[in-house]
Amino acid sequence: MSKPTHLEPSxxxxxxxxxxxxxxxxxxHAHNPADTGTVWFDDSDAEAKVIDFLSDPDSELHLSLEESSFLDLGTGNGSLLFGLRDAGWQGRMLGVDYSRQSVEFARRIAESRSQDTETESEKPVEFREHDILQTPASALLADVQQPQGWDVVLDKGTFDAISLSSETDPASGRRVSESYRARVAPLVRDGGLFLVTSCNWTEEELKSWFEGARKDGEDDGDARGWRFDLVGRVEYPSFSFGGVKGQTISSLCFKKVRDI
Ligand SMILES: C[S@@+](CC[C@H](N)C(=O)[O-])C[C@H]1O[C@@H](n2cnc3c(N)ncnc32)[C@H](O)[C@@H]1O
Incomplete structure (x- = not known):
């Protein structure tokens, strides 16, 4: 499948x-500690729906409430990870963002949670400054004692932001969004999940960005073959306009499968 047309940079x-x-x-937040910032796609209730999707006891995602590890790419205020903690997920959680201020903000929220009697006993959520397109993947694998990768890698709005960057990859001259998939795949353990939520791309477009085997020219530093298989989607209300059915937001879940 060919890739969708690029978005106009913003x-x-x-x-x-x-x-x-x-x-x-x-x-x-300093003036009002109850103000924990923007939750992206709140109008579609995306955060709660993503958490419900992962927490569904009838799903075939094979996750463990006690042990599954989560890496949130472009974590912002860390809200999705805190939401997962609140829903009972107890495994390791790391949120990363290239904005130093995001990491500072998310750490401050984590600090307030550690002082709250309702959340003080939970395992802390970790945050780290990391540019997904620039910093080597090893910084989120062996360097942080997660050498096999993460059980679940999350992206809510981050591929959207990256798709709006005008920057190009110096080696290929192509828009940086084209190298994102190869940056994400090494972070997902074999058999693990990548769950991406977008308001800029439809489900079909997300599939053409992420589904399938390694593509020609995709440089993920992995000598062995792998592919992303679509294993689930989050249900959102759809609308009909002029006979065309659509959604304002899409979340697709891919599993990383090794080719033997
Ligand atoms: C739309 S916001 C979403 C924030 C959060 N995931 C949420 O749902 O509230 C996009 C986030 O991606 C981060 N981001 C964009 N490009 C990035 C990159 N190359 N590496 C790491 N983070 C990036 C931004 O700093 C921002 O926090």
């Missing part, structure tokens, strides 16, 4: 935008 594709947003959110 300021949401720049680090400056996110740095200044989280600087403002840190300041709001």
């Amino acid at each position: 300021e949401l594709g720049t680090k400056e935008y996110w740095d200044s947003l989280y600087t403002a959110e840190i300041s709001n």
Whole structure:
């Protein structure tokens, strides 16, 4: 399947935008600790729906409430990981973001949770500064004692932001969004899941970005073959307009499968 047409770049594709947003959110939080910032796609209730999807006891995702590990790419205020903790997920959780201010903000929220009697006994959620497109994957694998990869890698709105970047890969001259899949795959353990939520791409478009075997020219540093198989989707209300059915948001779940 060919890749969808690129999006027109916007300021949401720049680090400056996110740095200044989280600087403002840190300041709001300092004035009002109950203000924990923006939850992206709140109008579609995406965070709760993603958590319900992962927590469904009838799903065939084979996750363990006690042990499954989560890596959240472009974590922002860490809200999705805190939501998973609140839903009873007890395994290791790491949120990463290229904005230093995001990491500072998420750590402050984690600190307040550690002082709250309802959440003080839970395992802390970890946060780290990391540029998914620039920093080597080893920084989120062996360097953080997770050498086999993560059980679940999450992306809520981060591929969207990266798709709005005007930057190009110096080696290929192509938009950086094209190298994202090869950056994500090494972080997912064999048999693990990648769950991506987007408001910029339809389900069909997400499939063409992420589904299937390694593509020509995709450089993930892995000598062995792998593919992403679609194993689930989050249900959102759909609308009908002019006879065409659509959704304003899409979440697809892929499993990393090794070719023998
Ligand atoms: C739309 S926000 C989503 C934040 C969070 N996932 C949520 O759902 O609330 C996109 C996030 O991706 C981060 N981001 C964008 N490009 C990134 C990159 N190359 N590496 C790491 N984080 C990135 C931004 O700083 C921002 O926090």
